[in-house]
Amino acid sequence: MSKKILVLAGDGIGPEIVAEAVKVLKALQAEGAIDVTLEEALVGGAAYDAYGDPLPEETLTAAKASDAVLLGAVGGPKWEPLPISKRPEKGLLGLRSGLGLFANLRPAVLYPQLIAASTLKPEIVSGLDLLIVRELTGDIYFGQPRGVETLPSGERRGLNTMVYTESEIERICRVAFDIAMQRGKKVCSVDKANVLECTELWREVATKTAADYPGLQLSHMYVDNAAMQLVRAPKQFDVIVTGNLFGDILSDCAAMLTGSIGMLPSASLNAQGQGMYEPIHGSAPDIAGRGIANPLATILSVALMLRHSLGAPEVAERIETAVSKVLDQGLRTADILSEGMRRVGTAEMGDAVVAALSA
Ligand code: NAD
Ligand code: IPM
Numbered sequence: 001m002s003k004k005i006l007v008l009a010g011d012g013i014g015p016e017i018v019a020e021a022v023k024v025l026k027a028l029q030a031e032g033a034i035d036v037t038l039e040e041a042l043v044g045g046a047a048y049d050a051y052g053d054p055l056p057e058e059t060l061t062a063a064k065a066s067d068a069v070l071l072g073a074v075g076g077p078k079w080e081p082l083p084i085s086k087r088p089e090k091g092l093l094g095l096r097s098g099l100g101l102f103a104n105l106r107p108a109v110l111y112p113q114l115i116a117a118s119t120l121k122p123e124i125v126s127g128l129d130l131l132i133v134r135e136l137t138g139d140i141y142f143g144q145p146r147g148v149e150t151l152p153s154g155e156r157r158g159l160n161t162m163v164y165t166e167s168e169i170e171r172i173c174r175v176a177f178d179i180a181m182q183r184g185k186k187v188c189s190v191d192k193a194n195v196l197e198c199t200e201l202w203r204e205v206a207t208k209t210a211a212d213y214p215g216l217q218l219s220h221m222y223v224d225n226a227a228m229q230l231v232r233a234p235k236q237f238d239v240i241v242t243g244n245l246f247g248d249i250l251s252d253c254a255a256m257l258t259g260s261i262g263m264l265p266s267a268s269l270n271a272q273g274q275g276m277y278e279p280i281h282g283s284a285p286d287i288a289g290r291g292i293a294n295p296l297a298t299i300l301s302v303a304l305m306l307r308h309s310l311g312a313p314e315v316a317e318r319i320e321t322a323v324s325k326v327l328d329q330g331l332r333t334a335d336i337l338s339e340g341m342r343r344v345g346t347a348e349m350g351d352a353v354v355a356a357l358s359a
């Protein structure tokens, strides 16, 4: 039966990179490797401009009715003056909470061809293969109370609340532990348990849950140290499990280990296996509209979609191999350019991946 994919291009470079990922899907469809139906809808600033709402009801309904969602990116300076509740980012957060996408997988894998693109020494990053499992529907992103209030003195106070229930912690730890058992069997849980009670509970629940996984090696690290260790010796990590805010920050840091944030895909999954797939980077307003953005993170997100929501792991592997072949050919977008390589634009990179699929 045909699988329904909702395509949400979003803002900034979103439409440019999503167009290349759609090319890949259409090429696979044309040769009969997959059977998908693509539908499009608006989210983020594009939806605000059309409907006055960053997540129109019909977009959420269409997302719920689909097997998977492919998202580009949202946001940009144009919408920064809006109140938080109308901002493009609120559309993305509404999709995550509306679909219950609590488990965010952010694999940071260094393609050996990109060693020269990393800002770190080759011996520090070569062979890097780490997975950040980020909790995505809780924490300070969604905690109440929140807002800006005026005190009796007339002074304003801004507040947000970091909050996690035991069951929320346990279910994301189980996702991380299950995956770890299929790879290096090593999980580092990242928290700030020396200061924040919420993450003290996180550490306690993680430790208790790990008892169900014989052979699993669970360690704990404070987030400030983890940020430092990711740059000092990233290969010490196999799987990192952490909360929403820490995971956001650490995954941008991990992205740079792979050469560019333009290389990191992600999968956001709910308990039913439904997923939303997007690059971890944003709408890159500084390069939007110029046809130079790297589409590989989005194309690799399609691979994750095929693996996690569409039951086609062998086709996912074909995409990953095609990306590797294109890098072998020396093609590079500006963000991963190094000496002796050939600079290409967004569309040329997408075309090259499509060509490599059948090569
Ligand atoms: P960003 O990730 O958009 O950009 C950071 C830097 O990385 C920029 O210099 C950009 O040019 C570069 N970059 C990002 N993706 C790239 C790609 N594919 N190829 C080449 N270079 C790339 O982060 P930002 O500038 O902090 O945020 C811009 C906007 O995006 C904000 O409105 C932010 O809220 C939003 N944002 C959205 C998402 C999302 O939709 N998932 C994620 C992060 C940020
Ligand atoms: C990401 C982004 C989002 C986040 C923003 C745009 C809401 O930074 O997907 O990493 O903070 O989760």
Ligand code: MN
Residues within 6 Å of the ligand: 248, 249, 252, 280
């Ligand atoms: Mn982020």
